[in-house]
Amino acid sequence: MIDETAAVALLRGFAGRVRDSALNHLRGLLAAGELDLLESELVTALALDRVPVLPGELEDTDGLVVGTDLPRYDFAAAEPEPADQAAVAGVFGIEDVRTIRKALRISASGATALVWVVELAAGSDVSRWRRYLPDLSAFPDSTCEIVAEGERLPPYQAAALAAGLVVFSAQPGR
Template sequence: MADARVELGEQGWRHFSGLHRLLLNLAGRVPDDWLNHVRAMLAAGDLAKIPDHVSGATAELGVPLTTGQVALLRETVATFFGGREPMRIDGVRIAEEIPATAHRFSPVPADVLATDGARIPPRLDLSGRPGDDLWDLPPALAPLDDLATRLTDLEDSAPLSVLRGREDVLSIARAWRFPPGAGVRVVLIEVAAGAAAWDITRTVQQALHRHGDPGAQVEVFWTGEDLPPYHRTALAGAALLQRA
């Protein structure tokens, strides 16, 4: 479903964007594979099924939602299944603030941290490189030239390739999330207001799967919006791969 405003009108956009934001707020607080699955459902247009998945999982895991998020789940179910409540919705804990993330983020993978962690700044800006090759570092990172082929990898090129030429994509960053020990790739994509963020999420997730990293997390957010603590922390510890 390319754009809910076209397919379902403004009500559809409200449901799609609201559920997308809700899933952003669950990043780092629920299992990665579950989150990838539900995001794929959203991109496929399965709005009717998502509230039960979210309410059931958050009740089971003890992950709190806000009153506004619970209201969105109820409204979405009412729109498609009038007369019933989302699964286990009364068992969902309520909290109006999203807790700070316990994860750590790095702009480089674990093997580089192990050998050269003292040389790596908290955030890397690779967007000023002279060419398209990620291994061709910008002049400001010349002291790291000996690490050029280890700062990024072929999987980092996947989002750049599939999103090439899209005017609604404003920046692409990638961080490594710890724990676990080997790290999880987190791709952070800033898009223009009105972009179908759920479709971009699916496009990049599928590209990373084809490139051999099906467990990577893809976080797509609209420019100018307040971000959850998880994403603010991830961006502060990321490598900026591309900027419009």
């Protein structure tokens, strides 16, 4: 069975490859501690959508597409919108939240999607994803990445964090 730390790393690695809605669901399973179900449903999502899996990324790749041709994305700051403040209002009082950023993910084909990045204090438990989730009901086709200050991030999350428009900061001027 996979542990929470490995599950966080695994799901981060599939960001931008697995459909955002499936990734959001899988992160919900992580937050609920349903790690066996998370593994099973991840493999199902990968198989159904024929998502490429890197050699060595998963122990059992039977029935999955194994390859190295992964999607590439650029990120840019998303435009501010009136609904931004309502989206992040629910996390204002949570002590661990340092910043919330909104980035625009741009695929090679030009398709775009919003990626929210919630940055927590160093050492925070990023596996408890739902606790820090902004209300994204006004942004139904978006996804959210939860990261901690100072942690080493995969390229996808690092690029989204670097490019994102700061929508909320616990430290004014940041």
